[in-house]
Amino acid sequence: MEWLGLHFITELPQSGQVILNCVHDPLLVLLAYLVACAGSFATLDMAERVGHAEKTGSQRLWRWVGAGCLAGGIWAMHFIGMLAIRAPIQTHYQLPVTLLSLLIVLLASWLAMHTLSHPRPSFWQCLKASVWIGLGIAAMHYVGMTAMHSNAVPYYQPTLFALSIVVAIGASLAALLISSHLRDGSGPLHQLLKYCASLVLGAGIVSMHFTGMAAFNLVLPAGNLQTLPGENNHLQLGLTVAIMTLLIIGSSISAALADKKLQHKERDLQRVNALLSQLDQARMSLQQVAHYDALTNLINRRGFNQIFAEKLIEKTNEGGMLAVLFLDIDHFKRINDSLGHDAGDELLKVLAAHIKSSVRTHEDVVARFGGDEFCLLISLHDHDEARQMAQRIMLKMKEPIELAGRRMVMTTSIGISLFPQDGKTCEELLKNADLALYQSKDNGRNGVNFFSQNLKARATMELQLEEELRHALRENTGLVLHYQPIYDLQTGQVSKLEALVRWQHPVHGLLAPDRFIAIAEANGLIADLDNWVLRKACEDLAELSRQGCEELKIAVNCSPLNLAREELADEIEHALRSTGVAPQRLEMEVTENALMDNIANTLGLLRQIRALGVSLSIDDFGTGYSSLAYLKRLPLNTLKIDRSFIQDIPTATQDMEIVQAIIVMAHTLHLQVVTEGVETFEQYDFLERHGCDFVQGYLLSRPVPLAELRPVLNEINQRNHSRTITPLSLARGTSALASTDLFQGNPGPHAIASIARPIH
Known part of the structure; x- marks a missing residue:
């Protein structure tokens, strides 16, 4: 019986035909199994790399590398298995047909890797793909068998032939299910499972091959003389193919491992960059909190001091005048006591906007020091500019404000110190402006006062009196x-x-x-x-x-x-x-x-x-x-x-x-x-x-x-x-x-x- 160019034995041959029995070289059989296991391990590893790759190009690359490793492992196993046959007649192999078998298994392997590219392939997807992959592997096997030529005619037993196809489909299904299950694990146990799965899948692939070989028989037609086989180098050729295949698979696995480490480093780098970005955002937030007032969004005391120091250096080097205006809202405590702190906060926002609108947008600095205290830093050319600025603020502050159902008018007391005549440092100028502010309060509030040396002398005297009064109370x-x-x-x-x-x-x-x-x-x-x-x-x-x-x-x-x-x-x-x-x-x-x-x-x-x-x-x-x-x-x-x-x-x-x-x-x-x-x-x-x-x-x-x-x-x-x-x-x-x-x-x-x- 002949089907698709293959001869099947349906009954024992007639007289005049001789059935030749073939045996296998056990060393080459073991070598074929090792190659199959290596190809299976590479397939599992490449499936894992495809699942973990983030870029489409990387997924495509590792899919083809995996397909090449699987195809190379299966084809090398098959070729070494063919070389393991010891026939009683002289045989040789046709290279084009052998290469065709390699192409067939490469297509089947690509289909396997394509199926494994899905994040979570279902059982039915794996089953359907395994049918095509198994048929491809079987086709590779029997096309490769036709590459073997001798005086004998190859015949196949139908039952074992069909069983080999079923084994190929079963091995393919097992490979797909195991690969999809092991793609997301990590750690020593996961690696051990991959090794064990590789041994099982290698055994499945070898089982398919040798089931097909068991169905294979050589029949020498009557009248043909049995030619003795000459000296061959099948063992050397098998070792060469195995070593080359293992080197290729090993290189692929090494490349996958290196890529895995590189990807981990990239992820670590991305994580570090993300942390650095978060730290930068946190730093910006902290800087905002550290240098700006949360209620009015004005610069706070720390931010003001930083800008003040920079301005002092600039004016010291280039020349010019600065004015520090200390503002305190008159009787603000009454608002908090009568209307509550929420109403007081709303009033502070309005007053901050009034002060901000009274100054020059880019040249002047407005800060809130806390409570109802505000401070301004302005560049000026003469003494009167500071007074005009203070009067402009006081006029703006007197605009009626609607708050908590009431219409009110607030006033402010202002103290002014000038650089360089009233001080050369931030601390000195702020202290002197504060002294001038208290003078404004002592004069009845709602007024402006410039710092003078008399104020400093009085403040020094009061400080001395405070220390002496404390001593007088302590010592009676x-x-x-x-x-x-x-x-x-x-x-x-x-x-x-x-x-x-x-x-x-x-x-x-x-x-x-x-x-x-x-x-x-x-x-x-x-x-x-x-x-x-x-x-x-x-x-x-x-x-x-x-x-x-x-x-x-x-x-x-x-x-x-x-x-x-x-x-x-x-x-x-x-x-x-x-x-x-x-x-x-x-x-x-x-x-x-x-x-x-x-x-x-x-x-x-x-x-x-x-x-x-x-x-x-x-x-x-x-x-x-x-x-x-x-x-x-x-x-x-x-x-x-x-x-x-x-x-x-x-x-x-x-x-x-x-x-x-x-x-x-x-x-x-x-x-x-x-x-x-x-x-x-x-x-x-x-x-x-x-x-x-x-x-x-x-x-x-x-x-x-x-x-x-x-x-x-x-x-x-x-x-x-x-x-x-x-x-x-x-x-x-x-x-x-x-x-x-x-x-x-x-x-x-x-x-x-x-x-x-x-x-x-």
Whole structure:
């Protein structure tokens, strides 16, 4: 039987024909198996490379390399297997037919690699491809068999022939499934699995070949003489083909391994580049955060200092002037306290935009230093440019702003320092601009001030005074209390004393409070100072009690900053307990504005103080903005009328009417009234006639130290028994006007009369 040029044995041959049995060289058979295993391993490796390659060109390249390795392995296995045949007759091979078989297996191998190029080929895709690949391998095998020529005729057994095709298809399916499964693994175990799979696939390919060879028989026709085989070099040729094939496959595997490492390095490099890019972005973000204000998007202090340093170097080398403008929004804290911090932030954004729109876009630098502080750096040619810039900003700031349903107008205080005359460094210029800013605030705000050396001298003096005041409080040296009598118009006796602090400075002499109270408040010393005054006043009151003045009370001033401290009530209680003074003999004086600034917290603290039994007095009444609705809720005992309403009496009719109204209102609220700054008999008569309870001032006495107090008290109280009152300063031979109490205010323009008048 003959089909497609192949002869099949259907029955035993007739007489006259001889069937020749062939054997195989075991060394070449083993060599063929090793080549098949190498080709299988290369195929698995190339399939993995195709799956991991990111570029289309690389995938195409490794697909062809894999196809070449698989085809070379199968074809070399087949050729070596053919060389392993030991036929009893002389045989030879046709080269063109042999090369044709190589082309067939190359096409089948390309189909295999093409199937493996899919990321996840399905089973049915693998099965369909394996049919074509198996048929291709079988075709390669039997086309290669036809290349063998001899006197005998080759015949094939149909069953084994069909079985060889089935084995080829099965081996192809196994190769596809194993390759798709192993393409994504890594590590030693994965490599071991690849080795084992290569041995299995090699066995499958060899099994197909030798199943086909088992179906092969040589039949020598009758009459043909059996020619003995000559000496051949099949072993040498097989070794040569095997070595060449293994070298090619090994080179391909080495190239794949090198490409894999290179790809890993590229990925590592890409990862490093990505990290560097992220770090660069993070650096940019950090730089944005580090050098820009998140709320207003203006440069912050750090960014400003960097630009400032660069500008200073430029102006130093090339010449020119710079101006530093320090801005502070007037009364901005009220916005946060009344409308909340969110509204305050929105207002800051608007104000920042106003400032930014007032300057030259490219030449000037605008920065926000924090809170409501802004700073500008401008280049200029003369002094007036800085003033014009400041005035332009102040005018822009006065534009009405709609915020939280309200229409408001803000103002700003500005301080200016100039380079080079006011400083050569960033720190010096900023410090000097800040000093000028505080001068603007001291002058009533909403103004502009340039730095001057006087400001620096004053700042230096204040710094020195701060250090010395801190030392005086720590060592309890230099601070003294003076006491000014408060005269009771009903009893005609001195019933109270106001304790007024003084500082006996070793260089500057006796300093009034206006020289150091503000320094203490600005540097966190006011709590210690007030506590010292409180303890010292209680100690002196205890001493006066031992001297027979058991009914005297002492009024102690309380700083507005101290009203925000919850510890104040405990400190008062401790001072009273440690000195043995009854709480009813102590009166705390607080200013009107201090009470109103934070009425909710203040009210609770005042109630704690009143619960101790201590009296409370509202000082400087009339100069603040207290509400009568709140005033009636405050646990007060006394109301002290400010001296500004008294100094022009009796010539100022309006002041007289105001004082009358305050007295009536205070009595309606069940408050006693003290009037300070009384310096003339006319003022005294007016207050007595209109029901004032107490008077205090230079008409009675200047503040005196504790050592001089008893004679003063005795003299004032004795004058009441004679029903006459004489200015104590004149009676003691001193000038009232020469004794200036700066904490209480300077005496008015009226000289104290030297006439003794009867008390009505």
